[in-house]
Amino acid sequence: MVRVLAVADEVAPRVDDVGVRSLRPDLVLAAGDLPWDYLEFLSSCLDVPVVFVPGNHDPAVAGRTAWGGDPIDGVRPHGGVNADGRVVEAAGLRIAGLGGSVRYNRGPNQYTQREYARRARRLTRRARRSGPVDVLLTHAPPRGLGDEDDPTHVGVDAMHGLLSTLEPRWHVHGHIHPYGFPRPDRHVGPTTITNVVPWRLLEV
Numbered sequence: 001m002v003r004v005l006a007v008a009d010e011v012a013p014r015v016d017d018v019g020v021r022s023l024r025p026d027l028v029l030a031a032g033d034l035p036w037d038y039l040e041f042l043s044s045c046l047d048v049p050v051v052f053v054p055g056n057h058d059p060a061v062a063g064r065t066a067w068g069g070d071p072i073d074g075v076r077p078h079g080g081v082n083a084d085g086r087v088v089e090a091a092g093l094r095i096a097g098l099g100g101s102v103r104y105n106r107g108p109n110q111y112t113q114r115e116y117a118r119r120a121r122r123l124t125r126r127a128r129r130s131g132p133v134d135v136l137l138t139h140a141p142p143r144g145l146g147d148e149d150d151p152t153h154v155g156v157d158a159m160h161g162l163l164s165t166l167e168p169r170w171h172v173h174g175h176i177h178p179y180g181f182p183r184p185d186r187h188v189g190p191t192t193i194t195n196v197v198p199w200r201l202l203e204v
Contacts, residue, residue: 002026002091002204007042008139008174009033009055010198020045023201027091031174031196032099032109032139033057036077043079049090050080053099055139055174060108083137085119087127093134093204096127096166098159101140101175104151109139113157120158124165134204136162136171136191145186146176146195163188170204172196 005023008031020042028042032055043050054060081088083097098119100109111119127133140156141147142163147155153176163171171193176183183195194200 002093004029004091004093004135004202004204005042005046005199006031006172006194006196006202007034007038007199008195008197009177011035011038012198025201027051027093029095029135029137029172029196030080031055031137031172033174036080039077039080043077050077051083051088051090051095051097051137052077052080053082053084053097053137053139054109055099056101056107056109058099058109085123085126087123087130087133094131095135095137096123096133096162096168097137098123098156098162099139102151102154102156116156116158117161120162124162127166133166133168134170136166136168138171138173140175141173141193141195142171142188145188145193146173146183148176160188163191163193167191170194170202172200172202 003025004027005025006029028050030052084099087096103110103112142159143155143157171191174197186193
């Protein structure tokens with residue numbers, strides 16, 4: 001069992017140097033829209049892997065692509081591994097990542113539903129080459145499963161295909177702020193979909 005500290009969107013007051021050490025996570029998963037110095041603090045304080053995907057308020061982190069289309073890490077938080085569009089392994093878990101949100105303005109890390117469909121197909125091909133996935137880490141949720149009606153917070157249609165194909169145990173996302181009212185987990189097949197804003201401790 002891997003203890004996972006999952007964070008997104010809001011800096012949690014309890015997650016300070018004393019509080020976060022008491023959680024004793026083996027891995028940090030960051031689902032976007034957090035200050036990079038916060039992720040760097042978690043990496044330094046905990047000395048465990050930090051795997052992240054960018055949110056719609058994060059700076060562009062996409063690097064160049066190598067021959068064959070695999071991304072090369074570009075600018076990123078120190079100590080963090082960018083899982084956007086990739087499958088990475090950390091703390092014994094295989095994590096597939098897809099960052100950003102549905103496009104609502106000209107900001108970075110935003111995609112149309114059609115662009116998300118293409119990105120999801122590429123991620124599926126990479127996942128099939130590398131083996132089963134334990135966690136799907138995204139910024140936005142699937143459409144109709146914990147999203148909102150407004151254009152800024154609508155979910156991603158292509159997530160449904162990812163969930164049915166990859167069948168991860170967990171789908172971790174942010175983007176939807178609970179504003180003091182925790183969002184319930186949702187279940188699709190073997191997958192538990194969880195909104196981790198501002199943080200959750202999971203055992204995977």
